[in-house]
Amino acid sequence: xxxxxxxxxxxxxxxxxxxxxxxxxxxxxxxxxxxxxxxxxxxxxxxxxxxxxxxxxxxxxxxxxxxxxxx
Numbered sequence: 001x002x003x004x005x006x007x008x009x010x011x012x013x014x015x016x017x018x019x020x021x022x023x024x025x026x027x028x029x030x031x032x033x034x035x036x037x038x039x040x041x042x043x044x045x046x047x048x049x050x051x052x053x054x055x056x057x058x059x060x061x062x063x064x065x066x067x068x069x070x071x
């Protein structure tokens with residue numbers, strides 16, 4: 001299965017943010033479950049304010065137990 005364009009675009013944005021030192025790890029609350037998540041965000045600015053763009057949360061526990069590679 002091919003990686004969709006939006007995923008590739010978001011990944012490139014994430015890489016650019018990391019290269020520029022504009023990456024943050026934020027503690028957030030997941031809306032649906034109310035659980036605490038640690039969210040990887042790109043940091044931008046808009047009219048002098050900081051803007052956090054979330055890209056995904058870190059997997060709790062051992063991520064090797066949560067995911068398997070594609071077949």
